[in-house]
Amino acid sequence: EAQLVESGGGLEQPGGSLRLSCEAFGFSLRTYSMNWVRQAPGKGLEWVSGISSSSTTKWYADSVKGRFTVSRDNAKNSLYLQMNSVRAEDTAVYYCAGRGDYYYHMDVWGKGTTVTVSS
Amino acid sequence: EIVLTQSPGTLSLSPGERATLSCRASQSVSSSYLAWYQQKPGQAPRLLIYAASNRATGIPDRFSGSGSGTDFTLTISRLEPEDFAVYYCQQYGNSPLFIFGPGTKVDIK
Numbered sequence: 001e002a003q004l005v006e007s008g009g010g011l012e013q014p015g016g017s018l019r020l021s022c023e024a025f026g027f028s029l030r031t032y033s034m035n036w037v038r039q040a041p042g043k044g045l046e047w048v049s050g051i052s053s054s055s056t057t058k059w060y061a062d063s064v065k066g067r068f069t070v071s072r073d074n075a076k077n078s079l080y081l082q083m084n085s086v087r088a089e090d091t092a093v094y095y096c097a098g099r100g101d102y103y104y105h106m107d108v109w110g111k112g113t114t115v116t117v118s119s
Numbered sequence: 120e121i122v123l124t125q126s127p128g129t130l131s132l133s134p135g136e137r138a139t140l141s142c143r144a145s146q147s148v149s150s151s152y153l154a155w156y157q158q159k160p161g162q163a164p165r166l167l168i169y170a171a172s173n174r175a176t177g178i179p180d181r182f183s184g185s186g187s188g189t190d191f192t193l194t195i196s197r198l199e200p201e202d203f204a205v206y207y208c209q210q211y212g213n214s215p216l217f218i219f220g221p222g223t224k225v226d227i228k
Binding site for chain 2: 035037044045046047050059061062095097103104105106107109110111112
């Protein structure tokens with residue numbers, strides 16, 4: 001069964017850093033463009049960042065541009081999100097989600113990892 | 120930037136009833152770029168419909184999508200107990216890459 005498993009969430013102080021990971025099991029990430037989507041407590045879904053299957057192209061929401069960096073290691077079947085200068089408003093459940101190249105929807109999702117930014 | 124508006128915010132219905140959820144875009148979007156997701160409490164979103172009207176793998180045929188241009192609809196023909204959840208529409212674009220609507224909560228009347 002294809003699944004994504006996120007890790008790396010936790011409690012961090014404002015201004016600190018976190019690195020989220022997402023590992024794929026049961027399928028290869030090589031043909032998937034990958035994304036991070038977050039959901040603040042009691043709120044809706046917000047797309048955060050994306051990366052093409054070959055890492056050629058990276059995309060960011062304005063709210064995280066310059067602070068977050070997305071990367072992947074296809075040999076390790078993994079996706080990462082380096083979160084620097086975190087703010088209280090970055091508090092959310094972070095999901096990794098994949099879409100096949102040339103598709104415009106995300107058809108495989110992890111269960112999420114929780115990030116809390118608080119002093 | 121395109122804005123997606125979903126209505127109603129909450130839909131209170133009984134099992135067996137028909138649910139009609141609306142997603143309206145602030146400007147015309149390609150049907151290929153419009154998807155619907157279901158999210159239950161404490162769970163990740165699940166893809167229901169892609170390209171406006173195509174059911175994702177394993178999605179029951181009581182779920183259907185339609186629409187074009189700026190107006191899209193998700194219909195659940197007969198609500199089952201497991202269908203009570205929040206539903207999001209999503210549009211693929213340039214910047215940001217994906218935009219989600221605010222969601223419609225379908226709850227039990």
